[in-house]
Amino acid sequence: xxxxxxxxxxxxxxxxxxxxxxxxxxAEDECDLPEEMVREIRSYAPVADKIIxxxxxxxxxxxxxxxxxxxxxxxxxxxAGSQNLENAIDFMLNELRKEGLDNxxxxxxxxxxWVRGRESAKxxxxxxxxxxxxxxxxxxxxxxxxxxxxxxxxxSFDELHHHKEQAKGKIVVFNENxxxxxxxxxxxxxxxxxxxxxxxVATLVRSVTGFSIASPHTGWQDYDTxxxxxxxxxxxxxxxxxxxRMFKRGEKLKVRLYMEAKTLPPAKSRNTVxxxxxxxxxxxxxxxxxxxxxxxxxxxxxxxGGGAFVSWLSLAAIRKLNLRPRRTLRAVLWxxxxxxxxxxxxxxxxxxxxxxxxxxxxxxxxxTFTPQGLxxxxxxxxxxxxxxxxxxxxxxNTTNFQLEKNVGSDITLWTSKGLPGASLMNANEKxxxxxxxxxxxxxxxxxxxxxxxxxxxxxxxxxVADLSFGIPRN
Amino acid sequence: xxxxxxxxxxxxxxxxxxxxxxxxxxAEDECDLPEEMVREIRSYAPVADKIIxxxxxxxxxxxxxxxxxxxxxxxxxxxAGSQNLENAIDFMLNELRKEGLDNxxxxxxxxxxWVRGRESAKxxxxxxxxxxxxxxxxxxxxxxxxxxxxxxxxxSFDELHHHKEQAKGKIVVFNENxxxxxxxxxxxxxxxxxxxxxxxVATLVRSVTGFSIASPHTGWQDYDTxxxxxxxxxxxxxxxxxxxRMFKRGEKLKVRLYMEAKTLPPAKSRNTVxxxxxxxxxxxxxxxxxxxxxxxxxxxxxxxGGGAFVSWLSLAAIRKLNLRPRRTLRAVLWxxxxxxxxxxxxxxxxxxxxxxxxxxxxxxxxxTFTPQGLxxxxxxxxxxxxxxxxxxxxxxNTTNFQLEKNVGSDITLWTSKGLPGASLMNANEKxxxxxxxxxxxxxxxxxxxxxxxxxxxxxxxxxVADLSFGIPRN
Numbered sequence: 001x002x003x004x005x006x007x008x009x010x011x012x013x014x015x016x017x018x019x020x021x022x023x024x025x026x027a028e029d030e031c032d033l034p035e036e037m038v039r040e041i042r043s044y045a046p047v048a049d050k051i052i053x054x055x056x057x058x059x060x061x062x063x064x065x066x067x068x069x070x071x072x073x074x075x076x077x078x079x080a081g082s083q084n085l086e087n088a089i090d091f092m093l094n095e096l097r098k099e100g101l102d103n104x105x106x107x108x109x110x111x112x113x114w115v116r117g118r119e120s121a122k123x124x125x126x127x128x129x130x131x132x133x134x135x136x137x138x139x140x141x142x143x144x145x146x147x148x149x150x151x152x153x154x155x156s157f158d159e160l161h162h163h164k165e166q167a168k169g170k171i172v173v174f175n176e177n178x179x180x181x182x183x184x185x186x187x188x189x190x191x192x193x194x195x196x197x198x199x200x201v202a203t204l205v206r207s208v209t210g211f212s213i214a215s216p217h218t219g220w221q222d223y224d225t226x227x228x229x230x231x232x233x234x235x236x237x238x239x240x241x242x243x244x245r246m247f248k249r250g251e252k253l254k255v256r257l258y259m260e261a262k263t264l265p266p267a268k269s270r271n272t273v274x275x276x277x278x279x280x281x282x283x284x285x286x287x288x289x290x291x292x293x294x295x296x297x298x299x300x301x302x303x304x305g306g307g308a309f310v311s312w313l314s315l316a317a318i319r320k321l322n323l324r325p326r327r328t329l330r331a332v333l334w335x336x337x338x339x340x341x342x343x344x345x346x347x348x349x350x351x352x353x354x355x356x357x358x359x360x361x362x363x364x365x366x367x368t369f370t371p372q373g374l375x376x377x378x379x380x381x382x383x384x385x386x387x388x389x390x391x392x393x394x395x396x397n398t399t400n401f402q403l404e405k406n407v408g409s410d411i412t413l414w415t416s417k418g419l420p421g422a423s424l425m426n427a428n429e430k431x432x433x434x435x436x437x438x439x440x441x442x443x444x445x446x447x448x449x450x451x452x453x454x455x456x457x458x459x460x461x462x463x464v465a466d467l468s469f470g471i472p473r474n
Numbered sequence: 475x476x477x478x479x480x481x482x483x484x485x486x487x488x489x490x491x492x493x494x495x496x497x498x499x500x501a502e503d504e505c506d507l508p509e510e511m512v513r514e515i516r517s518y519a520p521v522a523d524k525i526i527x528x529x530x531x532x533x534x535x536x537x538x539x540x541x542x543x544x545x546x547x548x549x550x551x552x553x554a555g556s557q558n559l560e561n562a563i564d565f566m567l568n569e570l571r572k573e574g575l576d577n578x579x580x581x582x583x584x585x586x587x588w589v590r591g592r593e594s595a596k597x598x599x600x601x602x603x604x605x606x607x608x609x610x611x612x613x614x615x616x617x618x619x620x621x622x623x624x625x626x627x628x629x630s631f632d633e634l635h636h637h638k639e640q641a642k643g644k645i646v647v648f649n650e651n652x653x654x655x656x657x658x659x660x661x662x663x664x665x666x667x668x669x670x671x672x673x674x675v676a677t678l679v680r681s682v683t684g685f686s687i688a689s690p691h692t693g694w695q696d697y698d699t700x701x702x703x704x705x706x707x708x709x710x711x712x713x714x715x716x717x718x719r720m721f722k723r724g725e726k727l728k729v730r731l732y733m734e735a736k737t738l739p740p741a742k743s744r745n746t747v748x749x750x751x752x753x754x755x756x757x758x759x760x761x762x763x764x765x766x767x768x769x770x771x772x773x774x775x776x777x778x779g780g781g782a783f784v785s786w787l788s789l790a791a792i793r794k795l796n797l798r799p800r801r802t803l804r805a806v807l808w809x810x811x812x813x814x815x816x817x818x819x820x821x822x823x824x825x826x827x828x829x830x831x832x833x834x835x836x837x838x839x840x841x842t843f844t845p846q847g848l849x850x851x852x853x854x855x856x857x858x859x860x861x862x863x864x865x866x867x868x869x870x871n872t873t874n875f876q877l878e879k880n881v882g883s884d885i886t887l888w889t890s891k892g893l894p895g896a897s898l899m900n901a902n903e904k905x906x907x908x909x910x911x912x913x914x915x916x917x918x919x920x921x922x923x924x925x926x927x928x929x930x931x932x933x934x935x936x937x938v939a940d941l942s943f944g945i946p947r948n
Contacts, residue, residue, distance in 0.1 A: 073720055076603055129550055132912070213913035214772065215687040238915035242773070245916070246547055298688065299716070438606070439687035441712035442719070 031384035048392035065447035072299035079296035080336035081113030096274040106270030111336035117260025125254040134218035146258035153247035168199030192232035206240035278328040286465035291337035298440035306368030314458035325466035344410030361421040363408035367428030373400030378420030418474035505858035522866035539921035546773035553770040554810035555587030570748040580744030585810035591734025599728035608692035620732035627721035642673030666706035680714035746807035760939035765811035772914035780842030788932035799940035818884030837882035841902030847874030852894030892948035
């Protein structure tokens with residue numbers, strides 16, 4: 001998951017902040033759907049139960065975890081521009097064909113190609129200490145000899161501006177306090193620009209997470225075309241706090257930062273598409289999605305292997321049950337999400353003419369821990385329909401419904417324009433502990449939770465795609 | 475904290491396992507102390523309150539955290555044999571003198587000197603992947619070209635022996651499931667010996683922790699003089715599980731392990747001693763302790779900076795309040811605990827003749843999170859006295875009492891012989907998440923919790939040292 005200020009800016013931040021919040025207080029009785037609509041939705045109970053049983057107790061049991069484990073173990077991390085990502089996409093296209101899905105294909109996208117290279121940071125004064133770092137995506141390299149400079153350590157942008165005369169020639173360390181990801185990520189996003197404006201020569205940014213075991217977290221950052229580019233990397237919570245304590249004691253701190261990071265010419269990648277062709281209104285589409293690319297550390301099992309696999313395995317389960325909804329069910333596995341929703345933006349652009357036929361968009365990119373329901377963006381009536389659909393999953397306790405202005409990451413490109421959409425609500429309180437770190441490994445995923453996610457995803461997407469009526473837009 | 479099979483073996487394991495357990499079911503009314511004894515203990519309420527207020531609300535407030543932060547930031551990690559540890563000891567001797575404590579001195583100890591050197595592990599087949607490792611203390615190096623070998627991945631010693639014909643020439647990976655530290659640490663302890671017996675050429679042991687963010691955990695291990703020594707290192711939970719999954723799918727795994735670790739000739743270090751000389755029975759001693767050495771990663775803030783600082787700052791607080799107990803209160807900051815209770819063993823040996831005068835031994839080496847009371851080892855009557863003493867700390871909620879056969883790490887050298895002793899009971903459920911990892915940084919310590927620990931430690935040690943009667947032995 002990436003909040004890219006280039007593309008969605010604060011819209012997404014709002015969604016990210018609130019996704020962990022309590023379900024909105026939209027009282028059940030505020031819904032007043034026509035009785036026949038409710039009756040129709042409720043008539044799906046037998047097929048919903050069938051899907052749920054098949055996925056969570058039947059032949060599909062454990063399949064999402066097994067498939068995901070096989071995939072992330074085979075490929076490891078999959079950063080945009082890497083051969084590894086393209087191999088993973090080839091593998092997926094083959095998998096999707098083997099599942100008997102319709103219209104399996106890749107759709108070409110031009111993507112950024114940033115490469116980390118070797119990198120290191122060492123505290124030289126007041127004592128020697130290696131500082132684990134992860135360069136931030138898009139960062140430039142240091143000169144070959146590295147950058148050796150004194151530190152200015154601040155807790156906030158405000159504090160930086162209070163001490164602006166001290167920034168020149170310094171490596172600026174941001175020891176921002178973590179509140180929420182949506183709130184604190186601005187330090188990762190803007191650190192280099194803000195420090196460079198004041199003459200800073202590099203930045204070290206405390207990782208955007210509430211908890212750490214000496215683990216740095218990477219993530220995309222953007223330069224401002226009007227401001228000098230300076231190298232920027234993340235450090236651990238522990239080191240940021242240590243440097244801050246030392247600095248506040250009046251000690252002179254010196255660090256040598258070395259980064260080989262570079263941006264290569266744009267590369268080619270693909271969004272990966274598979275469908276169950278609709279039996280009546282094949283040109284109308286319900287879209288489920290997640291992204292296949294990841295950061296270049298860990299296995300990208302959580303961000304967003306889980307979301308991508310829940311999405312395509314929902315189609316695989318529906319296919320195995322020989323179900324075919326009225327509308328087309330389309331799974332899209334985005335590419336280059338981490339660099340700024342690049343795959344999704346390209347898709348939106350290329351498929352603009354079909355947008356009127358896009359009925360509902362779903363995305364899972366905030367964890368696939370124990371599912372609780374859906375976070376929804378759209379009109380009141382659309383929300384009421386979704387709430388009714390969610391009741392079909394009462395047996396697996398995923399009926400929670402939360403209304404948001406925008407949901408998901410990639411699909412904000414549509415929901416911000418009024419298209420109804422939903423993202424997965426799950427027990428992801430620890431999501432940002434692992435996010436963009438080497439800890440994003442298969443260990444965080446759990447077979448039962450993944451089965452439940454797939455079941456919820458399959459039931460809700462199938463029913464919405466099969467209803468006699470479409471989901472009304474704003 | 476280190477369970478060293480060379481010195482305390484299973485005794486300590488019992489203590490380690492149970493320290494997180496529910497308080498023992500010794501009912502309050504089982505105690506039947508003479509009324510005058512109870513009255514005497516209760517008469518300490520005013521002085522106990524005075525100590526508690528001074529440490530948690532008065533001039534001492536925040537002092538333990540500040541002192542500890544200053545210390546671990548100044549020195550970082552302090553492994554046995556390092557100049558850094560000796561500098562830290564010099565610094566402490568000076569600090570203790572500045573506090574006006576009595577008889578401040580170092581007591582020489584000959585200690586092991588193991589040096590990590592550079593180290594790395596890389597999965598070469600079925601795909602390239604760097605595996606973060608921490609060589610285990612005492613391990614030998616690999617040859618200069620490293621060891622490149624196929625992996626045998628097992629979940630247990632039992633599984634290793636089921637596949638013993640496959641171990642020859644392999645790097646044996648132990649993916650043991652974590653139950654408790656006391657139970658699972660045997661894999662760190664015995665992996666190299668067990669694998670070498672079957673012809674294994676090196677071992678990679680899953681870190682002994684229940685939770686990880688890609689964090690390897692080191693720790694001491696001992697070779698068997700009758701078995702070939704092979705290099706041995708820890709890997710992360712995540713990687714151990716990944717390798718296990720791959721292995722179980724029948725994939726051929728190959729790793730290159732490189733370690734420069736070496737054991738240098740034994741070095742000199744010191745136990746750091748400071749006292750408040752007793753005003754009546756100066757030859758009788760109540761001892762409070764923690765260890766100053768740490769592993770060579772992180773800052774050793776938790777293991778055992780916190781324990782050492784709680785101990786000497788208890789004396790400093792008592793000193794500042796111009797209190798002087800009947801018996802001598804002695805703080806000992808052990809050296810080389812991590813290599814097998816080496817400092818403590820030397821102390822026990824050198825002070826054998828005074829053992830009859832040792833009234834009570836205390837140690838904090840399992841975290842200084844929010845304190846809850848004491849874990850106690852000793853006779854029933856001694857336990858009843860301690861329970862009564864703990865009631866004096868009711869205002870800070872540290873009256874919990876738990877009876878164990880042995881407590882602490884270093885002080886097991888006495889408690890296993892029947893001397894009464896106590897260790898700190900605290901909310902340390904996450905202790906092993908950070909233990910022996912780069913995450914053992916000041917970030918895990920909290921000012922209020924440290925104040926409370928110091929207050930509990932000061933009250934209980936002062937009262938025991940001042941009572942008209944000694945704590946009875948077994």
